[in-house]
Amino acid sequence: MAKSTEAAHLETTFFGDVCEFFDHAAQFTSHHEGLLDQIRSCNSVYRFRFPIRRGNGFEVIDAWRVEHSHHKSPTKGGIRYSEMVNEDEVMALASLMTYKCAIVNVPFGGAKGGIKINPKNYTVAELENITRRYTVELIKKNFIGPGIDVPAPDYGSGEREMSWIADTYQTMNPGQLDALGCVTGKPLALHGIAGRREATGRGVAISIRECVDITEDMTRVGLTAGLSGKRVIVQGLGNVGYYTCKYLAEFGATIVGMCEYEGAIYNAKGLDLDDVFNHRKATGSILGFAGAAKEFKNSSEGLEQECDILVPAALENQITENNIGNIKAKIIAEAANGPTTPAAAAAFIERGSIIIPDMYCNAGGVTVSYFEWLKNLSHVAFGRMDKRYEETANFNLVNMVESATGVTLDAAQRKMIIKGATELELVNSGLEDTMIRSYHEIREIKMNNPKIDSLRTAAFVSSIDKIAVSYMNLGIWP
Ligand code: GLU
Numbered sequence: 001m002a003k004s005t006e007a008a009h010l011e012t013t014f015f016g017d018v019c020e021f022f023d024h025a026a027q028f029t030s031h032h033e034g035l036l037d038q039i040r041s042c043n044s045v046y047r048f049r050f051p052i053r054r055g056n057g058f059e060v061i062d063a064w065r066v067e068h069s070h071h072k073s074p075t076k077g078g079i080r081y082s083e084m085v086n087e088d089e090v091m092a093l094a095s096l097m098t099y100k101c102a103i104v105n106v107p108f109g110g111a112k113g114g115i116k117i118n119p120k121n122y123t124v125a126e127l128e129n130i131t132r133r134y135t136v137e138l139i140k141k142n143f144i145g146p147g148i149d150v151p152a153p154d155y156g157s158g159e160r161e162m163s164w165i166a167d168t169y170q171t172m173n174p175g176q177l178d179a180l181g182c183v184t185g186k187p188l189a190l191h192g193i194a195g196r197r198e199a200t201g202r203g204v205a206i207s208i209r210e211c212v213d214i215t216e217d218m219t220r221v222g223l224t225a226g227l228s229g230k231r232v233i234v235q236g237l238g239n240v241g242y243y244t245c246k247y248l249a250e251f252g253a254t255i256v257g258m259c260e261y262e263g264a265i266y267n268a269k270g271l272d273l274d275d276v277f278n279h280r281k282a283t284g285s286i287l288g289f290a291g292a293a294k295e296f297k298n299s300s301e302g303l304e305q306e307c308d309i310l311v312p313a314a315l316e317n318q319i320t321e322n323n324i325g326n327i328k329a330k331i332i333a334e335a336a337n338g339p340t341t342p343a344a345a346a347a348f349i350e351r352g353s354i355i356i357p358d359m360y361c362n363a364g365g366v367t368v369s370y371f372e373w374l375k376n377l378s379h380v381a382f383g384r385m386d387k388r389y390e391e392t393a394n395f396n397l398v399n400m401v402e403s404a405t406g407v408t409l410d411a412a413q414r415k416m417i418i419k420g421a422t423e424l425e426l427v428n429s430g431l432e433d434t435m436i437r438s439y440h441e442i443r444e445i446k447m448n449n450p451k452i453d454s455l456r457t458a459a460f461v462s463s464i465d466k467i468a469v470s471y472m473n474l475g476i477w478p
Contacts, residue, residue, distance in 0.1 A: 014092035014316055015042075020342045022095075025460030028452055031468050035477045039098075039467050042068045042091045046143055050133050054126065062116040063134055065143045065151075068094035069109040071470040074147050076101060076366060078154025078185075079113035079134075079161070089316070090114040093154075096337050096359055097366070102463035104363040104438045106370045111149050113138075119156050131161050135168040144169060146181030146377065152369050153185040155315065158239070159197070162186045181376035184369035193372035193382075194424035196365075199431060201243020201313075203364015204335040206435040207356050208309060209251050211331065214443075221330040221353055223308055226252070231268070231307040233257030233329070235299075236314030237277065237286070240335050240362065244313055245273045257305050258286060261314075264302020265292035303327060312339035319344045334358035349454045357456035359463070360438055367434045371427055382427065387420035394418040 019040055026036050044067040051058045064087055067075040077097035080090070090112050098110025115134055119127055138144035144151065144165075153162060162185045169182040186192035195202075208227070212218060215225040223230070230253045234241050237260055245255050254270040262285045265271065271291055279289045287295050296302050300323060303310060310329035312318045316338035319327065324344040332340060332348060333356040340348070345355055375382060395418050402408055409417070421429070446458035471477050 013088045014338055015088050015095065017338065017342050018092045018095050021345075021456060022099075022460055022464070024342075025457045026464060028449060028457065028461050029464050029468070031464065032477060035468055035471060036464070038471065038476075039069065039071075039464060040095070042066055042094060043070055044143075045087065045091065046138075046141055047087060048137050048141075050137060052126065052129055052133065061130055061133075063137070064090040064114045065111065065138055065149070066090045066094035066113075067109065067111045067143070067149055069098040069467065071098075071467050071474070072101075072107050072109045074108060074145070075111035075149045076106075076108035076152065076184075076369065077111040077113070078152045078365075079115065079157050080154040081115050081117055081119045081156030081161070083116060083118040084315075085114035085116045092316070093337055098467065099460060099463040100359040100363045101366060102466040103360050103442065103459055104367050104434050105466075106363075106366055108150070108366070108370070111151075112154070113151055127161070128164050131164040132168045135165045136172070139169065139172050144182055145173075146178040146373070150181065150369075150373060151183050152365070153239075155238070159185060159187040159192065162192075163190045166190065177379075178377050181373050184372040184376075185365075186372070191376055193368065193375050193427060194422070195427035195431070196368045196372055197239065198243045198247075199368035199427075200240045200335070200362050200365035201245075202247050202428070203367065203431060203435050204240065204244040204311065204313070204333060204361055205247030205251060206364070206432055207361045207439060208248065208253075208311075208331070208333045210436055210439040211333075211354065211356055212309075217354065217443075223330055228252035229254060230309055231256045232309045232311060233259065233266075233303060233305060233307040234311045234313055234335075235259040235303060235318060235339075236312070236336065237280070238313070240365075241311070241313035242273070242277065244311055244335055248311075249273060253309070256307055257302050259299045259302035259314075260286050261299055263287045264296040264299050264305075265289050265294070266296075266302065266305045267291060267293040268306065269293070309333060312336050315339070317341060319348075321347070324348055330354065331356065334361045337362065345454070345456065355454060355456060357454075357459050360442060360455070360459050363438070364431055364435060367431055368427055371430060382423045383421055383425075387422070390420035391418055394420070 022040050046065045049060050051060050094110050094112035101108045162183050165183045170179040173179050180191045218225045232253050232255050234245050257266040265286050280286050304326040307329050309331045311333045313335035319340040321343045324347045331354045337358050442458045446452045452458050
């Protein structure tokens with residue numbers, strides 16, 4: 001199939017890469033070219049600049065917010081704080097948000113924001129000033145609001161920034177009942193939700209567990225089924241990488257390698273996450289960690305060590321034509337957005353290996369953001385209405401079963417059965433169900449069409465079809 005004009009012009013860019021993946025998958029759908037063009041394009045690209053006072057002078061900050069698709073409202077996606085941010089990157093990330101939300105049935109369009117700064121070079125007061133001013137600029141152009149566009153954390157931002165955004169929005173919209181739904185990833189004490197911080201990493205770990213649990217697929221790549229003992233290398237120890245390691249280890253995998261920008265460490269017997277973390281906190285580097293058997297000053301060498309599963313959890317464009325030949329993993333789980341270029345992905349798939357694609361693999365974050373948004377709109381924490389009711393019902397049931405059967409449960413067994421679900425348990429259950437269902441939905445699409453070469457293509461087919469239905473329901477396309 002011919003490439004879209006947009007993709008042809010953007011061949012070497014990140015957005016171009018996403019369009020290339022899209023166009024490859026579009027051939028397996030039967031939608032009108034005009035509709036495909038509408039789905040693929042970025043609807044609104046807002047680029048702005050604002051000055052801040054710094055030291056004795058001023059600095060002009062470059063910023064963006066891109067709303068890729070309005071087939072559903074609000075649009076949704078994080079704000080990246082990074083010196084490397086540019087318009088193409090924000091467009092690519094916004095478009096990935098659209099496909100991601102569609103795959104996991106989160107009813108949002110895709111968006112993304114970018115602020116071109118290295119947060120490490122700014123004081124907390126300066127960061128607050130920049131974040132609040134960024135929010136005001138979004139408010140001025142109607143680019144933020146609980147029913148319009150809802151930001152969240154991304155690379156370089158977190159709960160603190162989200163609470164500044166919420167506070168600024170609320171201050172500028174007095175009396176707006178749903179104002180706190182204008183942003184997600186807020187601290188728990190400021191109307192956030194339990195489990196959001198861990199959500200992306202937990203989702204990545206669940207997606208990997210789901211993939212490796214299928215014996216038939218593992219046999220095909222020369223691995224045994226199950227996570228137990230699987231050797232994993234993780235690139236990036238930020239929020240996503242950290243929690244991915246934590247849950248993978250809990251599920252039985254062995255973290256054998258960790259890569260950060262200053263270098264990489266490896267030990268075939270396993271690395272203890274918290275020990276590495278504490279070492280890095282104390283020394284500023286993962287290098288020099290006593291539990292490592294090997295270390296590499298060149299971080300990318302870390303990706304090329306012996307392992308079963310490689311988890312890029314840092315930035316885009318990490319696995320390219322230049323290093324794919326040296327990657328030993330049989331599975332790449334894309335915890336980051338866009339870590340594998342189309343050429344590298346094609347070469348890896350050609351070998352018969354598996355890529356768990358970003359747009360599904362890291363969708364746990366936005367899934368729990370959706371739960372947070374629902375909590376903010378309903379103004380009640382999950383479980384508040386029914387926890388005690390459930391406990392009373394379970395209590396009565398246990399008593400009846402005990403007296404009818406003569407069996408007496410011990411205190412721990414009684415507690416386990418009677419206990420009603422907390423917000424965290426409900427969030428984790430919703431997240432797990434979403435990740436498991438979506439994996440099988442994508443895999444089914446792939447299995448049902450032998451021409452569909454990868455889970456990524458299947459994921460794109462799934463989301464293109466869902467977005468197309470939304471446009472048709474809006475009466476825009478026949
Ligand atoms: N920045 C995250 C992502 O890329 C989270 C987005 C959100 O929660 O809206 O998926």
